Every structure is written in structure tokens, then in C-alpha cells.
Amino acid sequence: MAVEVLSEAPGMGAAFARAMVPARARGARLPEDPVRLEGYRQDAARLADYARVCGFPLRDTVPPTWLHVLTFPLHVHLLGDRRSSVRLVGAVHVSNSMTLRRPVSVREELAIEVAARGLRPHQRGALLDLVGTIRVAGETVWEGVSTYLASGMEVPGEPVELPREPFTAVVPHARWRLPAGLGRDYRRVSGDPNPIHTSRLAARAFGFPRPIIHGMWTHARALAALDGRLPEAYRTDVAFTKPVLLPGSVGFHAALADGVHSVAVTSRDGAKPHLLMSVSSTERARA
Amino acid sequence: MHHTAVVVGGNRTPFAKVGGPLAEASNQDLLIAALDGLIARHGLAGARMGEVAGGAVLKHPRDFNLTREAVLGTSLAPDTPACDLQQACGTGLEATVYIANKIRLGQIDAGIAAGVDSASNAPVTVSEPLRRILARASRARSAAERIKVLARIRPSHLAPLAPGVAEPRTGLSMGEHQALTTERWGVTREEQDRIAADSHRSLAAAWDRGFFDDLVTPYLGVTRDAILRPDTTVEKLATLRPAFGGPEGSMTAGNSTALSDGAAAVLLASEDWAREHHLPILAKVVDAEVASVDHPGGDDLLLGPVAATGRLLARQGLGIADMDLVEIHEAFASTVAATRKAWADPEHCAALGLDGPIGTIPDDRLNVTGSSLAAGHPFAATGARIVPTLAKLLHERGPGSRGLISICAAGGQGVVAILEGM
Numbered sequence: 001m002a003v004e005v006l007s008e009a010p011g012m013g014a015a016f017a018r019a020m021v022p023a024r025a026r027g028a029r030l031p032e033d034p035v036r037l038e039g040y041r042q043d044a045a046r047l048a049d050y051a052r053v054c055g056f057p058l059r060d061t062v063p064p065t066w067l068h069v070l071t072f073p074l075h076v077h078l079l080g081d082r083r084s085s086v087r088l089v090g091a092v093h094v095s096n097s098m099t100l101r102r103p104v105s106v107r108e109e110l111a112i113e114v115a116a117r118g119l120r121p122h123q124r125g126a127l128l129d130l131v132g133t134i135r136v137a138g139e140t141v142w143e144g145v146s147t148y149l150a151s152g153m154e155v156p157g158e159p160v161e162l163p164r165e166p167f168t169a170v171v172p173h174a175r176w177r178l179p180a181g182l183g184r185d186y187r188r189v190s191g192d193p194n195p196i197h198t199s200r201l202a203a204r205a206f207g208f209p210r211p212i213i214h215g216m217w218t219h220a221r222a223l224a225a226l227d228g229r230l231p232e233a234y235r236t237d238v239a240f241t242k243p244v245l246l247p248g249s250v251g252f253h254a255a256l257a258d259g260v261h262s263v264a265v266t267s268r269d270g271a272k273p274h275l276l277m278s279v280s281s282t283e284r285a286r287a
Numbered sequence: 288m289h290h291t292a293v294v295v296g297g298n299r300t301p302f303a304k305v306g307g308p309l310a311e312a313s314n315q316d317l318l319i320a321a322l323d324g325l326i327a328r329h330g331l332a333g334a335r336m337g338e339v340a341g342g343a344v345l346k347h348p349r350d351f352n353l354t355r356e357a358v359l360g361t362s363l364a365p366d367t368p369a370c371d372l373q374q375a376c377g378t379g380l381e382a383t384v385y386i387a388n389k390i391r392l393g394q395i396d397a398g399i400a401a402g403v404d405s406a407s408n409a410p411v412t413v414s415e416p417l418r419r420i421l422a423r424a425s426r427a428r429s430a431a432e433r434i435k436v437l438a439r440i441r442p443s444h445l446a447p448l449a450p451g452v453a454e455p456r457t458g459l460s461m462g463e464h465q466a467l468t469t470e471r472w473g474v475t476r477e478e479q480d481r482i483a484a485d486s487h488r489s490l491a492a493a494w495d496r497g498f499f500d501d502l503v504t505p506y507l508g509v510t511r512d513a514i515l516r517p518d519t520t521v522e523k524l525a526t527l528r529p530a531f532g533g534p535e536g537s538m539t540a541g542n543s544t545a546l547s548d549g550a551a552a553v554l555l556a557s558e559d560w561a562r563e564h565h566l567p568i569l570a571k572v573v574d575a576e577v578a579s580v581d582h583p584g585g586d587d588l589l590l591g592p593v594a595a596t597g598r599l600l601a602r603q604g605l606g607i608a609d610m611d612l613v614e615i616h617e618a619f620a621s622t623v624a625a626t627r628k629a630w631a632d633p634e635h636c637a638a639l640g641l642d643g644p645i646g647t648i649p650d651d652r653l654n655v656t657g658s659s660l661a662a663g664h665p666f667a668a669t670g671a672r673i674v675p676t677l678a679k680l681l682h683e684r685g686p687g688s689r690g691l692i693s694i695c696a697a698g699g700q701g702v703v704a705i706l707e708g709m
Contacts, residue, residue, distance in 0.1 A: 044311065044507055044508065045311055048311035048312070049311075051316075052313075057315060057316050057319045057320075057360045058311060058312050058313070058316040058320075058507070059316075059319070059320065059323070060320070060505065060506055060507060106507065106508070107508050227360055228359060228360050228361050228362050228363075228365070229362070229365075
């Protein structure tokens with residue numbers, strides 16, 4: 001296995017265009033080689049913009065979701081690769097896990113690596129993980145696993161059941177009002193140009209009446225709501241259960257038990273979940 | 288019940304010039320950064336403070352609860368109450384007095400005083416006619432009525448307004464006011480440039496000896512005050528063109544404070560609480576006084592602290608000579624010079640109702656680690672910058688050493704306080 005080392009972050013335009021072209025093959029294939037970007041310098045002004053859009057204060061240390069955003073060009077690069085029959089188009093981000101091993105400063109130079117792993121059958125297609133690792137001077141500081149469902153793709157084997165997140169209705173104790181332009185704002189700070197988040201036409205083409213906000217915005221906003229309450233190192237897991245239409249209002253509910261924050265972003269009335277998130281310190285996660 | 292209110296420590300962001308390296312940070316970001324460092328340094332994560340008082344001079348209306356919102360962004364216990372307090376450039380010191388008084392009365396055991404300003408993110412507002420039209424439109428009962436109201440908007444209403452820098456009752460900016468004071472008190476260009484050069488030299492020396500290592504936390508890649516120019520000299524400052532007082536004026540960008548971004552916070556506690564928590568005790572807050580002048584009637588806008596100083600010293604039975612250290616906020620170099628001249632002037636002090644002149648102090652007691660000319664002056668943060676600085680200096684000198692803080696503020700106001708080393 002060889003690592004493909006990039007000298008700079010791949011431009012999103014062409015790679016994204018390729019990643020958006022539906023594959024003709026039905027058999028799911030992924031590039032084996034990880035792709036890596038070294039000596040990456042974070043842009044403090046873009047971080048400030050990201051923090052404003054997602055509701056984080058601008059700190060010296062960065063949110064783990066920001067580190068995810070930095071891996072995203074490599075996601076696109078991998079799924080735009082000719083060895084990949086899985087395309088970003090039609091791939092649904094179903095769940096995400098991240099571990100922040102220690103606070104990461106905006107001034108630290110990062111080595112960012114992403115590999116496509118774990119291709120497995122699912123009733124509605126193929127599941128795969130994009131596994132990200134960020135290192136600072138050889139030390140792993142962040143790990144992330146983004147699980148996508150490639151609808152209609154085939155992988156040999158018995159389909160695996162995605163565990164359904166248990167959910168009982170909550171009484172939201174906060175309401176977020178998501179403006180129509182939020183998709184454009186998050187596109188600017190995340191670099192994710194998928195028109196499903198900004199264009200009504202594109203959204204309709206994928207079966208949504210209106211544009212939907214990026215799942216990773218909702219994840220970031222939920223983490224920002226816990227800001228000040230989180231340990232220095234933690235693991236966070238989310239399941240994206242239902243897209244949020246723009247503009248729209250959603251409910252927010254968080255509870256802390258046994259050191260684990262359980263968060264639900266729900267419909268306004270708290271009956272249906274859009275996103276379920278848990279956050280726990282890595283001490284606990286390791287135990 | 289009477290308690291001793293002590294300064295435990297402080298923390299601030301480095302200060303930077305407007306539009307500089309901290310320009311992306313909002314008031315709330317900056318205040319959180321200052322509080323984060325204070326919390327980390329003193330092990331306050333998860334602790335419920337008695338109260339946090341802070342404020343900003345340039346504040347957007349949506350930030351009406353700026354300090355409470357900032358507290359919620361930190362690791363302090365979420366049930367820590369907070370209030371916004373504002374007295375122009377006196378904010379940081381007035382917040383210190385507010386918290387210290389609550390501690391002295393036994394109402395709280397420990398609290399935080401803070402101040403922040405982001406000149407880079409000064410709120411921009413709409414013109415008064417436009418604001419009235421929009422307010423009327425929002426009260427309209429029908430769409431037709433609303434359109435009728437909105438139709439009154441004229442292009443001239445649409446220009447956004449930067450925050451006013453002029454004193455509302457005189458129409459003069461602070462610099463223009465100070466130029467009048469400079470003239471009246473005969474403050475020379477050389478005096479002003481000397482004060483500015485000394486400020487930069489003293490602040491640079493304090494940084495070099497590590498004095499600020501436990502008072503400042505780096506933020507967004509800025510590790511030292513970005514305005515500081517260690518290599519500036521009287522000769523270099525003498526080449527600058529006048530900024531206030533016309534072509535013959537003596538006030539320049541070099542001997543006036545720069546518009547700045549930054550935040551500062553002070554941890555105050557009762558002596559008992561600090562001891563129980565094994566925290567440092569730097570100095571006690573002895574007393575404070577606020578005064579104002581009649582600047583619409585022609586008084587010197589920035590000499591408000593003179594009367595406050597005289598009354599405070601008299602109440603404490605102290606003289607200016609009893610002060611081992613003095614911190615006079617350098618709004619302009621000329622403010623410092625004029626303040627000292629006013630202290631020594633029998634007529635001026637008599638007119639303020641004081642029993643004789645306040646007196647003089649030797650240069651080596653004044654602003655010994657530099658002040659606002661070199662550090663920068665995020666308006667509301669300055670008092671919260673000076674309090675921990677002076678408290679630490681007095682602590683270094685030993686118990687019983689005394690220091691005076693004098694801060695002038697817009698509106699002809701002045702806030703002064705006495706600290707005593709412990």
C-alpha cells in the first residue's frame with residue numbers, strides 16, 4: 001500500500017465535479033491507498049468565519065469539526081479517483097465519529113491523511129468509511145470516521161443492519177432558527193460545494209422540497225452549544241437521522257449523565273430526531 | 288461584616304491595533320479568551336463565581352448581556368451570574384470596584400472584573416431618520432400602511448453610521464478636547480514624546496524580564512502586545528506630524544493611544560477565600576473614588592481623575608507621597624503630563640474643593656511597566672489591565688506598599704483606586 005502525498009490541498013472544483021459524476025459500475029470499488037497532505041497551515045481568518053457560522057467562540061484551539069472540514073478535500077479527492085466506483089453524488093453521510101486526543105491550536109501545522117475503508121453491503125447499497133487522521137509532528141491529535149451510504153452500489157456479502165439509534169421524544173430546551181442562506185454560509189467556510197445545500201433545483205433533483213443544511217453544520221452547532229462544558233480531549237459520535245430543510249427551525253436537547261453528553265437535534269416539537277450526538281471524555285472512551 | 292477584598296491575579300489577551308491580528312475576534316471572543324486564561328491559571332474550571340462584572344464601550348445592542356454570554360462560553364460553572372457595566376474607559380476599574388465592594392460587604396466570596404473592546408468590530412448603525420421609519424413600519428397594522436411608511440425612506444437615510452467619536456455635548460473628539468488641555472497647561476511636544484518613549488521602553492523591559500508571563504495569555508498567534516515598539520525613541524517620535532490641535536499641534540499618533548482590540552480580566556476574592564483555595568494574594572483593594580468635570584462648561588475633559596484623587600487621598604488620610612507606585616492611564620501622553628501639572632497646581636486643586644494641591648511624584652514611581660501608549664487601549668479593558676499589573680508590582684515590593692490608579696474616561700469622568708501590597 002502506498003500513500004499518495006499531495007503538496008497542496010486539492011482544488012475542489014474539478015475533483016468535486018468528478019466526484020459528482022454518477023458511476024456506471026454497480027460494483028463498489030475504492031482506492032486502497034490513503035491520501036495525505038503534509039505541512040498544512042490553517043487559515044485563521046477562515047477559522048474565524050467558520051466559528052461565526054457554526055456558533056463557536058474564536059479560540060486559539062480549534063473545534064474537532066473544523067479538523068473534519070480540513071479533511072473534506074481529501075474525501076472528495078478519494079471519491080473522485082478513477083479507481084473509485086463510489087461517487088460522492090448519491091453517497092449519504094449517515095454517521096460520524098471523531099476523537100480529539102488533545103487541544104489543537106490554529107497555529108499548528110498539520111499532516112492530514114484520509115483512507116477509504118470498510119466497504120460493506122447494506123440493504124440499500126454499500127457502506128464505507130472515510131477514515132481521517134491528523135498528526136502534528138508525528139503525534140496523532142485527531143481521528144475521524146465518516147460513514148457514507150452509497151445508494152444502489154453492490155458489495156458481495158450479507159447486508160449489515162445499521163443499528164437504529166434509540167430515540168424517545170424530548171422537550172427541546174432551545175430552538176435554532178436556520179436562515180435560508182445558511183447553506184451558502186456553510187459552503188463558504190467548509191468548501192463543500194454540493195448544490196443540494198444551496199439550490200432548490202438541486203435539492204428537488206434529490207427528492208428534497210428545499211435545500212438541506214450540511215449534516216456537519218448541525219454537528220458543529222450542537223458541539224458549540226456544549227462549549228465550555230467539554231473536556232480537553234473527547235470523543236463524539238453522531239448519527240444523521242433526518243435532513244434539516246432550509247429555512248427551518250429545529251429543537252435542541254442535551255442531557256449529561258455519567259459523564260456522557262447526550263444531545264438530540266429534533267423537530268421543533270422534539271418528536272423526531274434530525275441528529276443524535278454523544279460526547280464523552282477520551283478517558284471514558286478508552287475504558 | 289467587613290472583609291478584605293484582594294487581587295488574586297489577572298489575565299488578558301495581548302492587545303493589538305485596530306484592523307490588526309485580533310481583528311477577526313468579536314468582543315465576546317476576546318472576553319472569553321481573557322476569561323479562559325484566568326480560569327486555567329487559577330484552576331477555576333467548573334467553579335461558580337459570586338459574580339462576573341464586565342463591559343465594553345463599543346457594544347452592539349445584541350450584546351446587551353455580553354459578560355453573561357461570555358461566561359457561558361467558558362468553563363466556569365454555568366450558574367455563575369454576570370452583569371454588564373460600562374463607564375467608558377473607566378469600565379475595567381469600575382468593574383473591579385463593584386466586585387471588590389461586594390466582597391468587602393460579604394455578599395460574594397470571589398468574583399471577576401473584566402473589560403473588552405474591539406475597535407475592529409465597532410458596531411455600525413443606521414441613521415436616526417431610518418431607524419424611526421423602520422420602527423414605525425414594524426408597528427404598522429397593514430401591508431399598505433407599512434409600504435406607505437417605508438416610502439418615506441430617502442437615499443440620504445441609508446448611509447451607515449460609524450460609532451461617534453465626538454463628545455455628544457461639545458462635538459469635539461477626545462483628541463480635540465485633549466489638544467485644548469495641552470494648550471491650557473502648556474504641555475510641550477518634548478514632554479509628550481518623552482512620556483511615549485518611556486512607556487514603550489518600560490513595557491518592553493517588563494516583557495523581557497517575564498513580568499507579563501502570568502498576566503497575559505497568547506491569542507490567535509499574538510504573544511506580545513502588537514502595538515509595542517521597543518526600539519522607538521524621542522527622536523523618532525519627534526518626526527511624526529501633528530494629529531490633533533492643528534498644524535502647530537503637539538499631539539501625534541505616536542503620543543496618543545491607538546484604537547485597539549483586546550480584553551482583560553481580574554480575579555478578586557476575600558482574603559479568606561483566597562487562602563482557603565491556596566491562591567496567591569497580591570494586593571488588597573483599599574478604596575476608590577469617581578469624579579466628573581463640567582466639560583460642556585469648558586473644563587478639561589480628561590482631568591476628571593484629579594478631583595477623585597484628591598478626595599480619595601483625603602478620605603484615607605494619605606498623601607500622594609505615600610504612594611510607592613502610580614498608574615496614570617495614558618489616554619494621551621499629554622493627559623499624563625496635564626494630570627501631574629494639575630496635581631501640583633494650588634489654584635486648580637482649590638477650585639475642585641480640595642485642601643491644597645495634591646503634590647508631585649518622582650518619575651520613577653509612574654507607570655513603571657509602561658501603560659496604554661505602548662500596550663494599547665481597548666477602552667473597557669484598560670482598568671482590568673492595570674489592576675493586576677499594579678497588584679503584582681506592589682506584591683513584589685512587599686506588604687504595605689501602596690499604589691494609585693488614575694483613569695480618565697469620556698464624559699469628563701475619572702475613576703481612581705488605591706491598592707496595597709500584601
